[in-house]
Amino acid sequence: MTRHVPIWLAAGPARMASSGFPRLTEDLDADVAVIGGGISGLTTALLCKQDGARVVVLERGAVAGGASGFTTAKASALQQTKLAQIRSLHGDEATAAYARVSLEAIAWMERTVQERAIDCAWERLPDVTYAASEDEVDAVRRTADAARAAGLEVELLDADVPVPLPFAVRAAVRLGGQAQFHPVRYLHALAALIPGEDCHVFEQSAVVRVHEGSPCTATTDDGHTVTAGAVVVCTNYPLLDRGLFFARTEAVRSYLVAARLNDGGALPGSMAISAGEPTRSIRPYVDEHGERWVLVGGEGHTTGADEASTARYEALECFAREHFDVAEISYRWSTQDGAPLDKLPYAGPYHPRARGLYVNAGHQKWGMTNGTVGAHVVADLIAGRDTPYAKLLDPNRVTVRAAPQLARAQLRVGTHLLGDRLAPAEASSSDDVPVGEARVVRAGLGKVGVHRDDAGRLHAVSLRCTHLGCLTHWNDAERSWDCPCHGSRFDPDGNVLAGPAVAPLQRRDPPR
Numbered sequence: 189m190t191r192h193v194p195i196w197l198a199a200g201p202a203r204m205a206s207s208g209f210p211r212l213t214e215d216l217d218a219d220v221a222v223i224g225g226g227i228s229g230l231t232t233a234l235l236c237k238q239d240g241a242r243v244v245v246l247e248r249g250a251v252a253g254g255a256s257g258f259t260t261a262k263a264s265a266l267q268q269t270k271l272a273q274i275r276s277l278h279g280d281e282a283t284a285a286y287a288r289v290s291l292e293a294i295a296w297m298e299r300t301v302q303e304r305a306i307d308c309a310w311e312r313l314p315d316v317t318y319a320a321s322e323d324e325v326d327a328v329r330r331t332a333d334a335a336r337a338a339g340l341e342v343e344l345l346d347a348d349v350p351v352p353l354p355f356a357v358r359a360a361v362r363l364g365g366q367a368q369f370h371p372v373r374y375l376h377a378l379a380a381l382i383p384g385e386d387c388h389v390f391e392q393s394a395v396v397r398v399h400e401g402s403p404c405t406a407t408t409d410d411g412h413t414v415t416a417g418a419v420v421v422c423t424n425y426p427l428l429d430r431g432l433f434f435a436r437t438e439a440v441r442s443y444l445v446a447a448r449l450n451d452g453g454a455l456p457g458s459m460a461i462s463a464g465e466p467t468r469s470i471r472p473y474v475d476e477h478g479e480r481w482v483l484v485g486g487e488g489h490t491t492g493a494d495e496a497s498t499a500r501y502e503a504l505e506c507f508a509r510e511h512f513d514v515a516e517i518s519y520r521w522s523t524q525d526g527a528p529l530d531k532l533p534y535a536g537p538y539h540p541r542a543r544g545l546y547v548n549a550g551h552q553k554w555g556m557t558n559g560t561v562g563a564h565v566v567a568d569l570i571a572g573r574d575t576p577y578a579k580l581l582d583p584n585r586v587t588v589r590a591a592p593q594l595a596r597a598q599l600r601v602g603t604h605l606l607g608d609r610l611a612p613a614e615a616s617s618s619d620d621v622p623v624g625e626a627r628v629v630r631a632g633l634g635k636v637g638v639h640r641d642d643a644g645r646l647h648a649v650s651l652r653c654t655h656l657g658c659l660t661h662w663n664d665a666e667r668s669w670d671c672p673c674h675g676s677r678f679d680p681d682g683n684v685l686a687g688p689a690v691a692p693l694q695r696r697d698p699p700r
Contacts, residue, residue, distance in 0.1 A: 352457030439675020453513030492672025
């Protein structure tokens with residue numbers, strides 16, 4: 189039976205309740221408070237501790253139980269067609285800096301793995317961006333040109349040069365010496381290095397309010413406060429509106445399946461990803477028992493879109509079975525990323541007048557490198573050191589060439605704000621909601637979201653997102669209520685699964 193859980197979290201539930209760290213139960217003082225227990229937050233916290241700071245990490249759920257535990261865990265400077273996109277928006281100098289700092293992040297991660305003897309299946313492999321059709325060849329060539337201009341030693345492969353994949357491609361660009369690993373083992377090892385010397389990691393400690401100044405404070409949903417000289421927001425999507433990141437960042441979802449191969453089934457010789465849509469991302473994995481796996485990802489869309497259905501998984505499963513000797517599809521899961529519209533992540537002061545408030549976010553599906561890069565930038569800024577990448581990743585930059593993307597995104601938000609309110613209800617009564625599904629049900633002059641679980645129980649909530657008031661849509665693939673405007677997600681009872689929302693949806697009585 190296929191489990192709806194990442195292969196990295198196969199020993200436990202998809203959203204771990206705890207990985208062994210306590211809940212914050214008292215007020216604390218610190219030098220640095222870090223919000224988020226994924227790769228961004230843990231790397232930031234570890235670097236600040238190494239600088240001698242007293243650090244507190246506050247995680248809503250469990251360490252590595254969010255986006256960082258749902259990744260493919262590729263660490264690459266090639267990053268599909270990202271370099272070509274950055275070049276078109278920011279120029280050659282910025283592209284070269286981005287490529288260089290990505291390689292530096294991989295090297296730092298490898299040193300950490302080796303020096304700390306972290307057992308996380310770290311492996312150096314080539315990374316390939318390939319053209320699945322003739323329409324994608326130009327994108328591959330532009331990526332190769334951008335990579336070469338950035339100083340990367342890439343190879344441009346065509347039909348006459350073998351590509352280490354079990355299917356024919358029209359062209360490909362290959363970068364050697366990139367890396368893949370087991371993200372949860374890596375992050376648990378980083379988290380274990382933080383406690384001690386007045387440093388702490390807390391789970392089940394969701395931050396709902398931040399005050400910046402001298403000092404800053406971060407307050408959890410239980411009312412406990414960490415007072416610190418600096419607060420770093422390292423959540424998947426920045427949870428505070430004062431930086432206006434919600435207007436400059438799209439929340440996007442993507443899907444993955446893990447296919448166990450038959451004995452003798454060949455693993456791909458590299459990590460790979462297609463240059464166009466629908467995306468097909470591939471990486472091999474050999475687990476601790478010697479079982480061989482291929483992870484296939486793709487089928488992405490903006491969060492809250494009506495395309496969120498189980499058909500996404502089925503398409504990935506068909507692709508895996510078509511091209512690999514699959515014994516079974518054992519795991520499937522989806523993930524969410526914040527994608528800045530100008531294609532560069534955010535690392536630095538939260539807003540132009542920030543006083544002790546920083547952000548490390550917006551990693552656009554390449555969080556293993558970008559989260560590590562951002563951690564170094566923010567740690568340097570907190571310590572008062574010069575950092576060559578602060579300008580490149582400045583969260584308050586203005587990218588004129590990204591204006592059309594920004595306008596399209598805001599048009600989409602405005603369409604949902606008005607159009608979803610005018611749309612008719614899908615059912616007139618909760619009795620019309622089938623088992624395992626959800627409907628927007630009429631309730632007087634308004635509408636309510638109603639889900640009937642597999643046991644027949646009804647769960648009813650207000651559709652109004654507690655972030656900025658957009659109406660949430662049902663995600664049939666994940667059984668959640670997702671905001672199409674800014675990416676907040678809620679479970680069938682309205683509890684927050686992902687921000688920027690920090691408050692749950694209001695519960696309602698099922699309309700009859």
